[in-house]
Amino acid sequence: MTNNTDLDSKNQNDDGVIIPRESRPFVEKHGFPGWIMGLGWSVSSFFLFQVVASIVALIVLFVLGRVAVDSLTSEALFENLDVMFISNSIGQILFLGLCTWLITRLSVRRSGRKAFLRLEAPQEPAKNLAFAFLIVLVAQPLIMLLAWINLQYPFSESYLNFEQSQMDMIENYLRSDHVFLFTLFHVAVVPAICEEILFRGYVLRNFEKSMIPIVAIVLSGLLFGLYHIRLSQLLPLAVLGMLLAWMTLKTGSIWPAIAAHFANNASAVSLATFFPEIAFDETMHGELPPVQYLIFSIFLTGVLLYLIHKTNTTPRAQEAPHV
Numbered sequence: 001m002t003n004n005t006d007l008d009s010k011n012q013n014d015d016g017v018i019i020p021r022e023s024r025p026f027v028e029k030h031g032f033p034g035w036i037m038g039l040g041w042s043v044s045s046f047f048l049f050q051v052v053a054s055i056v057a058l059i060v061l062f063v064l065g066r067v068a069v070d071s072l073t074s075e076a077l078f079e080n081l082d083v084m085f086i087s088n089s090i091g092q093i094l095f096l097g098l099c100t101w102l103i104t105r106l107s108v109r110r111s112g113r114k115a116f117l118r119l120e121a122p123q124e125p126a127k128n129l130a131f132a133f134l135i136v137l138v139a140q141p142l143i144m145l146l147a148w149i150n151l152q153y154p155f156s157e158s159y160l161n162f163e164q165s166q167m168d169m170i171e172n173y174l175r176s177d178h179v180f181l182f183t184l185f186h187v188a189v190v191p192a193i194c195e196e197i198l199f200r201g202y203v204l205r206n207f208e209k210s211m212i213p214i215v216a217i218v219l220s221g222l223l224f225g226l227y228h229i230r231l232s233q234l235l236p237l238a239v240l241g242m243l244l245a246w247m248t249l250k251t252g253s254i255w256p257a258i259a260a261h262f263a264n265n266a267s268a269v270s271l272a273t274f275f276p277e278i279a280f281d282e283t284m285h286g287e288l289p290p291v292q293y294l295i296f297s298i299f300l301t302g303v304l305l306y307l308i309h310k311t312n313t314t315p316r317a318q319e320a321p322h323v
Contacts (some may be wrong), residue, residue, distance in 0.1 A: 004222075009138055009177070012047060015039075016074060016173075021288070022284045023145070025105070025106060025107055025108050025109060026105075026106040026107075027106050027107045028107070030089035032212050033209070034205075034206035034207060034208065034209025034210040035206065035207055035209075035210040035211065035219075037106070037107060037206045038202065038203040038204075038205075038206030038207050038220070039203075041103055041198075041202060041203070042198060042199070042202075042227070043098070043221055045095045045096055045099060045100065045198060046227060048091075048095045048099070049091035049092055049094070049095040050091065051090045052090070052094060052095065053084075053087045053088045053090065053091030053092075054087070054092060056086075056087035056090055057077065057080075057083050057084055057086075058072075060083050060087065060124055061076075061077075061080055061083055064083075066080055066083070067080070070091050072202065075165075075169070078166060078169035078170075079169065081169065081170065081173040082173075082182070083287070084188065084305075085182075085183065085186035085187065087192040088186065088190075089190040090189060092190050092194040092195070093194060096194035096195060096197065096198045097193065097197050097198075100197050100198050100201065100202050101113065101197070102119075103202075104117060107205075107206065107257045108165070116201075116202075116205055117197060117202060117205065117254065118200070118201055118205070118248060118252060118253050118254045119197075119201070119253070119254060119255075120252070120253055121253060121255060122251035122252060122253035122255055122256055122312070123251065123252070123311070123312060124311050127149060127307075127311050128251050128253070128255075128258055128311060128312070129255060129259045131256070131304050131307050131308045131311070132247055132256035132257065132259045132260040132263075132308070133259045133260060134263075134304055135243070135260060135301060135304040135305070135308070136240075136260045136263045136264045136267075137263055137267060138260075138296075138300040138304065139243075139297060139301045140153040140267075140297065141289040141290075141293040141294045141297035142294070142297050142298065142301060143236045143239075144234060144236075144241055144287075144288070145241065145284055145288065145289060146231060146235045147232075147235070147236045147286070148286060148287065148288050150232060150233060150234060150235035150236060151232055151233060151286045155231065158163070158305070159231070159232075160232065161229075161293055163230060163232055171272070171276075171280050172255035174269070174273055174276065174279075175272075175276050176279075178273075180269075180273050182284045183269055183273070184266060184269050184270075187265050187266075187268075187269050187281045188262050188265035188266040188269060189262065190259065191265060192258050192259075192261040192262035192280060193258055195224075195227075195261065196244070196254045196258045196261055197254065197321035198256050199223070199227075199241065199244075199245075200220070200222050200244055200245055200248040200254045200257045201254050203220050203223065204216055204217075204220045204245050204248060205222050205248075207219055213249055216245070217242050217245040217246055217249070218242060220241060220242075220245050221238045221239065221240075221241030221242030221243075221245055222238045222241070223241070224237065224238065224240075224241030224244075225237035225238030225239075225240075225241055226238075240264065243250075243260070243261055244261060245257075246258040247260065247308060249314045250308055250309060251308070256308075264311070290296050
């Protein structure tokens with residue numbers, strides 16, 4: 001049962017004056033659970049972003065004459081990945097970024113949106129951003145292990161072939177004379193900012209309203225994994241999402257998660273661009289990493305997790321519970 005004193009304290013302004021019900025945010029006024037808001041907008045923004053991105057891509061491809069209406073196939077779309085990247089970024093910026101910022105107004109007063117999404121810089125920003133950036137790099141063998149475990153599920157041959165055909169198109173693009181900074185912007189910069197605003201900003205914050213932090217971390221991470229629509233990589237993506245959520249709660253800011261997300265995507269683009277023989281080595285696909293790499297990865301990941309924990313465990317109260 002909710003304590004009336006707690007309710008009153010949540011609905012006071014900075015001067016301690018209780019805010020009238022009609023002046024409270026829409027979600028608070030109408031009693032919508034946080035998990036409904038988080039789940040509802042994550043699903044809605046995903047479909048809106050996909051629809052708009054697809055429409056923009058088709059318009060551009062038709063105008064440029066790259067694809068004819070009678071020859072439109074999924075293969076034809078993936079053969080024009082530069083256009084797909086641009087349209088994908090437009091969809092992400094509009095819906096995962098801008099519209100998430102706007103819809104946050106339903107949950108908090110206008111002046112509180114930045115704090116709600118945890119867009120403030122963390123304590124010890126240089127340390128937190130560096131630790132977050134490094135942890136994703138040193139955790140790559142662990143991520144490979146999770147990917148191997150994920151592939152033990154008996155996916156159908158047709159589904160695996162479908163995923164592989166998409167990866168082959170991306171490989172062909174990255175092996176071609178693409179503009180590295182162009183690809184880096186659309187594959188690493190835009191997703192790192194927009195997806196973090198959505199998942200570690202809006203979704204995680206709303207889930208925290210309805211459940212204990214550890215459950216909010218796990219469910220938001222699982223939702224992040226499903227969002228990428230790659231079932232053969234669901235486990236590593238979900239665990240990565242949980243790690244980013246933990247860092248966000250621990251530091252009280254989404255900027256370390258943005259740094260880690262960028263490091264993960266940028267390292268993949270850089271490796272594929274400058275060392276394609278390693279990135280696309282078929283003998284390594286779906287294989288376990290060498291044991292010595294795995295041990296080293298576990299050790300360094302543990303050290304960095306401890307450093308993040310220690311850096312952000314101070315007498316200063318965090319604005320969100322620690323986990």
